[in-house]
Amino acid sequence: MKELIIGVEEKLRAKEHKLTPRRELVLRVLMENSDKHLSAEEVYNLVKVKEPEVGLATVYRTLELFVNFDIINGIDFGDGRKRYEFGAGDDEHHHHHLICIKCGDIIEVDEDLLDALEERVTRDYGFSIVDHELKIFGHCKKCSGE
Secondary structure, eight states: OHHHHHHHHHHHHHTTOOOOHHHHHHHHHHHHTTTSOEEHHHHHHHHHHHOTTOOHHHHHHHHHHHHHTTSEEEEEOSSSSEEEEEOOOTTSOOOEEEEETTTOOEEEEOSOTTHHHHHHHHHHHOOOOOOOOOEEEEOOHHHHTO
16 A cells, blocks of 8 residues: 555656645545445545544545546546546556446446457547446346346
8 A cells, every 4th residue: 555655646746746644545545445436425424534624625626636647537427426436547448337227336347348349449430549438327136136
């Protein structure tokens, strides 16, 4: 964890920003919950347990700063709030998500399902793909009764 924090600190410093103690706390909460897709409010509630003086606005600003620096990913799953995950670096494709429209569960798919489509788009349209995002909405096993 310490190496990741040092890497984030260097990334911020390179563009004249600092990893303040409160920003580091937000980062640590995201790292400790790297298997989850947390909303800003959920991050705030987890941060507040450790540091009651941190405000919601600070958490929102920190999350957006981290998104802008490609430290975390901000994703809209269509539920009216952005979710954050500690994630992919600049050179990786983001993983895909299966979203249950009944219970809200989010299942990560770590394989790249769009390789053939990317190749066809590049070939047929001369389009140089940098990244893509795939969200599939439906019902999970639990909600579909399987």
